[in-house]
Amino acid sequence: MKRSNALAFMSIALLLGACGEKGADTQARGPDPKLPEQQRGLLPSMKIAEPTAWGEQKPTVPEGYSVTAIATDLQIPRQTLVLPNGDIIVAEGRGGSAAKLKPKDVIAGYIKAKGNTKVKSGNRLTLLRDADGDGTYELKTVFADNLNAPYGLAFANNKLYVANQDELVSFDYQEGQTKAAGAPASVAKLPSQINHHWTKSLAVSADGRFLYVGIGSNSNITERGMEAELNRAEVWQIDAASGAHKPYATGIRNPTALAMHPETGQLFSVVNERDELGPDLVPDYLTSVREGGFYGWPYSYWGQNVDPRVQPGDPKKVAAAIKPDYSLGSHVAALGLSFSQAAMGDKFANGAFVGEHGSWNRDQPVGYKVIFVPFANGRPSGQPIDFVTGFRDGDGKTRGRPVGVTVDPRGALIVADDLANTVWRVTRNR
Amino acid sequence: MSSVVTADSAYRSPPGRLHTILLAGIVPLFLGALLSDIAYYQSHQIQWSNFAAWLLAGAEVFCGLALLFALIKLVRAQRKGGYPLTYFLFLLATFVLGLINCFQHAKDAWAVMPAGLVLSAIVFVLSCLAAWVGLAPRTGGVQ
Numbered sequence A: 001m002k003r004s005n006a007l008a009f010m011s012i013a014l015l016l017g018a019c020g021e022k023g024a025d026t027q028a029r030g031p032d033p034k035l036p037e038q039q040r041g042l043l044p045s046m047k048i049a050e051p052t053a054w055g056e057q058k059p060t061v062p063e064g065y066s067v068t069a070i071a072t073d074l075q076i077p078r079q080t081l082v083l084p085n086g087d088i089i090v091a092e093g094r095g096g097s098a099a100k101l102k103p104k105d106v107i108a109g110y111i112k113a114k115g116n117t118k119v120k121s122g123n124r125l126t127l128l129r130d131a132d133g134d135g136t137y138e139l140k141t142v143f144a145d146n147l148n149a150p151y152g153l154a155f156a157n158n159k160l161y162v163a164n165q166d167e168l169v170s171f172d173y174q175e176g177q178t179k180a181a182g183a184p185a186s187v188a189k190l191p192s193q194i195n196h197h198w199t200k201s202l203a204v205s206a207d208g209r210f211l212y213v214g215i216g217s218n219s220n221i222t223e224r225g226m227e228a229e230l231n232r233a234e235v236w237q238i239d240a241a242s243g244a245h246k247p248y249a250t251g252i253r254n255p256t257a258l259a260m261h262p263e264t265g266q267l268f269s270v271v272n273e274r275d276e277l278g279p280d281l282v283p284d285y286l287t288s289v290r291e292g293g294f295y296g297w298p299y300s301y302w303g304q305n306v307d308p309r310v311q312p313g314d315p316k317k318v319a320a321a322i323k324p325d326y327s328l329g330s331h332v333a334a335l336g337l338s339f340s341q342a343a344m345g346d347k348f349a350n351g352a353f354v355g356e357h358g359s360w361n362r363d364q365p366v367g368y369k370v371i372f373v374p375f376a377n378g379r380p381s382g383q384p385i386d387f388v389t390g391f392r393d394g395d396g397k398t399r400g401r402p403v404g405v406t407v408d409p410r411g412a413l414i415v416a417d418d419l420a421n422t423v424w425r426v427t428r429n430r
Numbered sequence B: 001m002s003s004v005v006t007a008d009s010a011y012r013s014p015p016g017r018l019h020t021i022l023l024a025g026i027v028p029l030f031l032g033a034l035l036s037d038i039a040y041y042q043s044h045q046i047q048w049s050n051f052a053a054w055l056l057a058g059a060e061v062f063c064g065l066a067l068l069f070a071l072i073k074l075v076r077a078q079r080k081g082g083y084p085l086t087y088f089l090f091l092l093a094t095f096v097l098g099l100i101n102c103f104q105h106a107k108d109a110w111a112v113m114p115a116g117l118v119l120s121a122i123v124f125v126l127s128c129l130a131a132w133v134g135l136a137p138r139t140g141g142v143q
Helices: A103-113 A316-318 B017-043 B046-076 B081-104 B115-134
Strands: A066-070 A079-082 A088-092 A124-129 A139-144 A150-154 A159-161 A167-172 A185-189 A201-204 A210-215 A232-237 A245-250 A257-259 A267-271 A285-290 A326-330 A334-339 A351-357 A369-376 A385-388 A402-408 A412-417 A422-428
Touching: A066 A124, A088 A139, A088 A150, A103 B046, A150 A201, A150 A210, A159 A201, A167 A369, A167 A412, A185 A232, A185 A267, A201 B046, A210 A257, A210 A385, A257 A326, A267 A334, A267 A369, A285 A334, A326 A369, A351 A412, A369 A402, A385 A412, A385 A422, B017 B046, B017 B081, B017 B115, B046 B115
Parallel strands: A079 A402, A201 A257, A257 A334, A334 A402
Antiparallel strands: A066 A422, A079 A088, A088 A124, A124 A139, A150 A159, A159 A167, A167 A185, A201 A210, A210 A232, A232 A245, A257 A267, A267 A285, A285 A326, A334 A351, A351 A369, A369 A385, A402 A412, A412 A422
């Protein structure tokens, strides 16, 4: 007999703040989203994922594609990296040390934890290898451990760069290596106090000279005080050789994944925007990251829309705020970004894959899938297409939550799932 | 030590010790929340808002327990009108508005304002009224 391991239904629909809310169809996506009025009832609208095991089920992929779990029983896989020889590095862990400042933090923390895995932070890198190329990753071994909530990964200069929650480090790497030779070398310290948004995303310039680190804000909307926001909500440019850094872009609330456009060399980021302004505010976005650009946080969103929760405000900063390129929809929690390649098939050859962890601050859940954003002339263009779905079903059962996505140049998309602690691999059928 | 039971004590006797501590406690707690809100309103320093949120939470715990005592007192009162009812209603209003104020204070940063400050002022006045009525000295019966 197959024992059902469905957990008790966990649905916090606090209706006071959720009047007239509809599903994903009210979500404005694309370059010029129509933004509704701000709204917030006495309680924020919430719907928390109800974790359930995959069992025999799998995520849904487009026709002509297949999906397999290439690694399970991981310890919170977040981001992945495909090395030149095809080996996959998985960063595992959970960080953050934000104190609970208000009674709200205690209660909200408890409720949100219901939608996440109970597994402890791995704080390690796992290497997956498919030596014979049959699609089965027969080797699963720890490449390095005792890291501090590793997240962003990049490979350049024969080094594996890892963005821990407090420090950018590097491992010397030789092709075929399955275990780090020793402790990593420090490249640069990263802002780590409080770490309300602890993930440090990472990308490297094509020539390997500069590393870019995304550093999230230390609050939703400055409720931990402006002092806590020093060096936060920024993308840093770090010189790989010296470790010297400068803020490359600012006011970018939580840049959870960075990637270089393969043709233009332009840095792109997916960014998570602020909560508690209503179900259809504020859109998370995909944008090119301009050097010296200010993206509004905390004073305003999507250009010049002022957030009254930030006092005193700063009209000069509001006026300077850049409008992002492309809305992904509010509360989808985009956490993964990877540019595609021709090997992914014609329909998905030119564009970017985005992993969406899924919403909490919305009565009708959104996200919980991997989408494809088509590009034209190096810019996002057209409506997004669902690529991997089925992580959450209609009655709230949630089997997985996508985080990092990585295109394997051999023609596969690697998807880290931090609820099922699984790494999925989506391939084209031949 | 303990009060002697008389015919009118059920609605005239002041609350017991624990009840008194709880009821008297809400006054400084709600006052602290109000003062913290004023400080946040004037300084924009978020820590004052955090203080206000915790003081309110504490006040609500005290107020909720005191409300329970007040309810028992009301149920056991021989004459339901007058003092036990007035006291209960003041305390109930304090608790309900205080709870709304807690949710108001759960909003982020300046979203608390100005409604949080206004509510804190109203709730403080209500808590004073509740305590004023609830702790009224005995006016009759055996001492």
